[in-house]
Amino acid sequence: MDQPQTDTGRAEEAQGDARDKTPRTERGRRTLRKLLDAAAVEFGERGFHEASISAITRRAGTALGSFYTYFDSKEEIFQALVRYMSEQLRDHVTPLVQAAPDEISAERIGLESYLGFVREHKEIYRIIDEAEFVDYASYRSHYETTVARVRQRLENGAARGEIRGDVSEIHAWAIGGMNVFLGMRYGLWDTESDISEIAAIANDLLANGLKKRD
Amino acid sequence: MDQPQTDTGRAEEAQGDARDKTPRTERGRRTLRKLLDAAAVEFGERGFHEASISAITRRAGTALGSFYTYFDSKEEIFQALVRYMSEQLRDHVTPLVQAAPDEISAERIGLESYLGFVREHKEIYRIIDEAEFVDYASYRSHYETTVARVRQRLENGAARGEIRGDVSEIHAWAIGGMNVFLGMRYGLWDTESDISEIAAIANDLLANGLKKRD
Amino acid sequence: MDQPQTDTGRAEEAQGDARDKTPRTERGRRTLRKLLDAAAVEFGERGFHEASISAITRRAGTALGSFYTYFDSKEEIFQALVRYMSEQLRDHVTPLVQAAPDEISAERIGLESYLGFVREHKEIYRIIDEAEFVDYASYRSHYETTVARVRQRLENGAARGEIRGDVSEIHAWAIGGMNVFLGMRYGLWDTESDISEIAAIANDLLANGLKKRD
Amino acid sequence: MDQPQTDTGRAEEAQGDARDKTPRTERGRRTLRKLLDAAAVEFGERGFHEASISAITRRAGTALGSFYTYFDSKEEIFQALVRYMSEQLRDHVTPLVQAAPDEISAERIGLESYLGFVREHKEIYRIIDEAEFVDYASYRSHYETTVARVRQRLENGAARGEIRGDVSEIHAWAIGGMNVFLGMRYGLWDTESDISEIAAIANDLLANGLKKRD
DNA sequence: AATGAATGAGGGTTCATTCAT
DNA sequence: TATGAATGAACCCTCATTCAT
Structure with a gap:
């Protein structure tokens, strides 16, 4: 029980029949x-x-x-799909985020485009999430990569003086979780609310939370 | 992350074979x-x-x-278990949270006790999470109840002037997601880090984000 | 290629699901x-x-x-069957052989009853033989046990002075092979010839081969 | 154990798709x-x-x-292989046997060279033996041819007065079986023992068994 | 002749659920 | 209530063989 389902990580290992x-x-x-x-x-x-x-x-x-x-096997195609979709998601979000004028805006744009993507591709959200119980390694890797990007942005923002200087991995995971949960609530479940508004409100919370101290 | 659903009757209850x-x-x-x-x-x-x-x-x-x-059926015992564990989690967190002097502290205590609970009971985390793919109603209900509690605290805090007045459901979901993700990262995966410190850092982010505006 | 199919011996090993x-x-x-x-x-x-x-x-x-x-699995019932039939065969032959007045007669009676048994139970012959390609361990064990009995009889005969004194494992395997081949030829293929006569002729060959030297 | 079948046409030849x-x-x-x-x-x-x-x-x-x-088909290549290997075995043993001074020696040399061949080519032993369950016609033909050669030698020996005169097909099968079993025991399983010695011991048994009566 | 993708019948195995005792 | 044997639908996977290039 230390790391649940570690055995599902076996897919990466040497396969008996390693034909190309x-x-x-x-x-x-x-x-x-x-x-x-x-x-x-x-x-x-x-x-x-x-x-x-x-x-x-x-x-x-x-x-x-x-x-x-x-x-x-069924596991193998699922794994391939998880990784492919993880990339698709990032490929959708990354260019938009990179065009942002500052890192706080980047987070807002990231969240907004994420919410839109989930609404358009509910199956992608579901498949990535189900990986927790099918292909744990891919699941963990997906979120670690995602959070690593958040953290990078936070550090850039701190370096440029846009936000407070003491940001850490904990902040990055907190923000990642916030995004994912808002994606579930307003991307999957409620598909009526105004996405920009949601992103703006959440971003405002963040902006204050990360503001430079006096 | 505390006080999950009370057992308010939900829609999917009807059982074909209603023998007691x-x-x-x-x-x-x-x-x-x-x-x-x-x-x-x-x-x-x-x-x-x-x-x-x-x-x-x-x-x-x-x-x-x-x-x-x-x-x-197998589903039925799983469902019973999800609800039972949702309650166990609530029973662990609730009394600690209720003893908090203010709502921001309550959030910190809630997160800290949640992280501790996950570390102690990884199987509970896993079962509740897997409900997303086995018993969606219970899964959704668990998180809606959890977030409803968060929201209640935010509104109490706003009413008492402890935090800003414009808090909404969006804030509650953002905070819920933050807690869950930190639970995964520092409850399941990394079981070495200091839980109090993590809760303190995340709470500081929150406290600033929710501070009353001037 | 040292011992073909050793891997089919795995059935004896610990089984993941060792339920009784x-x-x-x-x-x-x-x-x-x-x-x-x-x-x-x-x-x-x-x-x-x-x-x-x-x-x-x-x-x-x-x-x-x-x-x-x-x-x-299919292998498992096959294995159970091979062992059971190996026993049945021995249970048929043993009492007859034990009643023989001397060891040379014992060999004749053993061969004759073996030939008769094969004619009556062709499926037993076939299953034991096919074990060579399905459950090598049982196959080998069957013949080693069979030959061990032959050898025991030879040694008894030598001790009693009925036959020559220098009998060895090689003699036992030679006799075992003789019996098995005659079983195939006159038990399975040709089911018309007179079994007693065949056994008598083969036994005469043996009796001379094993006669005490002057 | 030598000189297996020449390729005399056999019954099961007809092929549905007779393209060359x-x-x-x-x-x-x-x-x-x-x-x-x-x-x-x-x-x-x-x-x-x-x-x-x-x-x-x-x-x-x-x-x-x-x-x-x-x-x-898979069967066809297997059949081709069985026949080819049967010939290889014969080609190995025949010239050695033919150089023997008398028929008893021929049997000894045949056995010794057979044991050596099995040790060198375990796969050939196995393939021929498995034919019993894949291509019965070839299997039977292989052993019938083999035994026919043994019988021919016995009759030659009897005609020349080297051995007793009442040799029959039964003797030939007995000898064939002896050879095959010794091949399994000392060719496949135990690859350490001295082959010449084994052949000498078995041949001595045979020589006595076949000696002219007084 | 050679290539390698496509085909689909076939069989082993699992396991939730039912039933007889 | 408890027991444990019986049931059979469901599904994954293999691989000999065919086919299009």
Whole structure:
């Protein structure tokens, strides 16, 4: 119980059959893409355990066996998907955040674009979250990477004198959690409220919390 | 992060087979208790889907069939457990929080006792979290109740002039998320750091964020 | 390639799920017996790899799942069967052999009863032989035990002065092989020839080969 | 244990798809050879049922599809291999046996060279033996041919007055079985003992058993 | 001839749930 | 109430074989 589910991290380890599953032909690449797309929908709709590989291939329009040309197991495609989606999420948010004039604004923009992304891609939120119980390593890695970015921004802001100087990893995790929970509440559950307003209010809390001391 | 739901009747209660499963004899009550204890360990260690009824009864030292004397399904015992643990968490945190001199302190104490509780009872954290994928109603209810308590404290604080007056549900969710994430990071993952210090730092962020405006 | 298929010996090792599969009720004992009988027929007719567990349970008149109440895998029931049949074979031959007046006669009677047994129970011959490719440990153990008995008889005969004194393990294996091959040729393939005559001829060869030297 | 079958046409030859799979080019011949070599290793190491076509082609360094340019099925290549190996065994033993001064010596030399061959080529022993459960016709043919050679030598010896005159097929099978078992025991399992000595001891048993009667 | 992706029947195995005692 | 055997739907995965290039 020290680190729950550490055993699900086994997927990274040496695989008995380490044949290269990268497609070599154009047709192969198309099939792989179809499988990943279908899996995203299936996992998003039914969750990892309710999802079946045959449903994935049915959606993808391929034979059942073709799945195993590209993946060794349901876990493996799930893992691939988690990592891919983690990247998609960051690719959506990063450029917007980088255009921000200062780090506090960056946090506001980050939260706002995150909320929008969750609303548009509920299946991505769900898949990443379910990784906690399927592929713990990817789950943890996703949040550690996310929080590391927050922390970097905080340190930049401190260095530039925009915010207080004593920011730490604890602040970064606090902010990360805030964002994720607001994503759940106002991205998944309540899809009516005004996203900008929510981001503005939360950011105001943050701005005061991080303001330079006198 | 305290005082989870009271057992206000919720929508999904209706059971197809409504026979009363409350034990009538002392022996029955003992069996039920053994099953719940065993299930907590089994679900905590292996997760809902890896856990099996037969493993639970094996741990409990009862026959497989006895399980169905008290529960209709694996989902049902899991649900019972989630609610029970939600209460346990509340029972641990509530009295400490209520003794706080002001609401900001209450938040600090709440976070600190939550972090401690997670460290002591990782299986409870895990079971409640996994409810997101097994018993969504209980999961949502747990966090809505938790956040409602936070919000109540914020409003009390505002009414008493301890903090700014424009606090809203958004603030409450932001704070709830902060607590949960810090629980994961410093309760589950890193079990070495000083809990008081973490709670103090996070609370300082909050105190500044919620300070009365001039 | 030193000892082919040593890995099939793994069945003896600690099993992850070491629950006791011995039936506790009379009904359970009946089911187990039905499964073993059905498996003997199925393996004997179709061989290990062609045999299917569902065919075994169909023959036994039980549900598919009941198979797994008593065995963990197809290999396991096969192993149980090999050992059981190895015993049956010995139980058939041993009493006859023990009644022989001298060791040379014992060998003749042993061969003759072996040939008869193979004719009556071709499936037993087949299952034991196929163990070479399914459960090597049992296969080897079967023949080592068989040959050990031959050797014991040879040594008894030598001690009593019935045969030459320099008999060794090599003689025992030679005789064992002789018997097995005659079993295949005149037990399995040609089921018309006179068994006593065959045993007499082979025994005469042996008697001369083992005669005391002058 | 020598001179297995010449390729006299046997009953099960008929192939549904009688297209000629003999390679026409030099490149084709090389591929065919690589496949056979790879199959010998794969079948020898893993056995027929554990072996997979894709593992064979992987070992051979060819594409999976290329297999079917030369063979119609897994059974077919196995059959080809059994016959080829049966010939290899014969080619190893025959010249040595033919140089023997008399038939009893021939048997000794045959056994000794057989034991040596098994030690060197365990995979060949295994593949021929497994044919009992994969390609029964080849298996039976192998041993019938082998025993026929033994019988021929016995009759030659009897005609020349080297051994007793009443030798029969039964004697030939007895001797064949003796050789095969000694091959298993001292060729496969125990690879330390002195082969010449074993052959000498077994041959002495035989020589006495077959000695002319007074 | 060679390549490697595609196919899908087939079978082993799990385990929540029911049932007879 | 307790027991433990019985049930069978569900699903993952393998891999021999075919096919398109």
